[in-house]
Amino acid sequence: MGSNGFGEYDHRIDYVFKVVLIGDSAVGKSQILSRFSRDEFSLESRSTIGVEFQTRTIIVDHKTVKAQIWDTAGQERYRAITSAYYRGAVGAMLVYDITKHQTFEHVPRWLEELRTHADGNIVIMMVGNKADLDSLREVPTEAAKEYAEKEGLFFIETSALEATNVESAFYTVLSEIYGLVSKKNLMANDGQGLGNTSLQAGTKILLNGDDDVTKVRKTTCCSS
DSSP states (O other): OOOOSSSOOSSOOOEEEEEEEESSTTSSHHHHHHHHHHSOOOTTOOOOOSEEEEEEEEEETTEEEEEEEEEEOOSGGGGGGHHHHHTTOOEEEEEEETTOHHHHHTHHHHHHHHHHHSOTTOEEEEEEEOGGGGGGOOSOHHHHHHHHHHHTOEEEEOBTTTTBSHHHHHHHHHHHHHHHHHHHHHHHHTTSSSTTOOOOTTEEOOOOTTSOOOOOOSOOOOOO
16 A cells, blocks of 8 residues: 555545646646656646646545646637636646746736636635746745735745645645545534535545635745
8 A cells, every 4th residue: 555656546535636727828837737746847848738637646634635637728729628627626726937927917817717617615826936947037926925815825936847845835735625625524524514415435526615615714835
């Protein structure tokens, strides 16, 4: 039983959480996904066409959580996939490039789209990627932190190239999702909100707006 962290555990899966990656093209979404799912980084990465997803299984509070992480092209011509892409997502990584201020300026647009199409309880992490290129920085860390706090988002800066904070970003999101689901489970056991509903091993958890789940608190995660 067990895994090296980049394979699948050979015992039962307790939860499957869908997490989506969003943001402008070329901000490093696919590289972040590759770093987390396979601990790989390619300098010859190609642009994502349509939708791709990877999985990784981790342990959260002694439970086996399978993260199903979806990555989509940031180009406008792929916007038609929007509703299907967000359906069932319980977490999101909203990525911008710290060396391109325009990608940060587009964050509110992505956030609006996310909040329009995804569940109101979705856990959102704003990610400033390419932190290894600090000498080329155009987005101040404090400005990003301030925006994240105002919008109630988690925040972290990452480097997919150097594997900096990528694990922390995903673990924070997945742990927060697990906390919300655990709260929902307790409510179900107490007969509050979900009646006699029980969550079975391997169930894909959807946090519906009608469920009595506390919204994500306004907080920030430390940057690199």
